[in-house]
Amino acid sequence: EAGVAQSPRYKIIEKRQSVAFWCNPISGHATLYWYQQILGQGPKLLIQFQNNGVVDDSQLPKDRFSAERLKGVDSTLKIQPAKLEDSAVYLCASSEGQAHSYEQYFGPGTRLTVT
């Protein structure tokens, strides 16, 4: 079974530029999560999708971050404009559905450096 795929693996941008990350969850997984992991900290949930609907985006900085999951499969997370403090690893995870949400499977992450 293929795992969660993310691209790119690494990205370096200047502040005020925009960037987008892509995630392809495990086939059949209805729930998709985006986490932000700042160096030295645990992952922090940014947004949770159930199919193509948003379940929880309470910690997403909506003035600069956006995410979509149009067909209930792949997802894109965008930052526009980026700030220095956005430097982090962005992790995507998926699970079968809310009844089994504790079984989350993580992708390798995208390491973003904002200069």
Place this chain on the structure above:
Amino acid sequence: AQSVTQLGSHVSVSEGALVLLRCNYSSSVPPYLFWYVQYPNQGLQLLLKYTTGATLVKGINGFEAEFKKSETSFHLTKPSAHMSDAAEYFCAVLNSGYSTLTFGKGTMLLVSP
């Protein structure tokens, strides 16, 4: 709201020694608890989980954890450390409602020969 505290940002052990990584949680409901491991430049991998039932939980790679409600703890142990265990370990609690996870800040395990 649920929260997790991991004591010690770094733990150093010698190969063959006991591994003990500490995790305390705060939860307003019976908790579901997890330990994840993260190797460099990789995502998180589930080591073990506690949901209900037996309080001593066995996971992969010889790790186990014991849920102690009276101490609000879920410490991770392994009898004998291997060099390959060197990684960062995260304790997490499942949040009520939307079933999301709250992670601790992580503990880096260093294993010396």
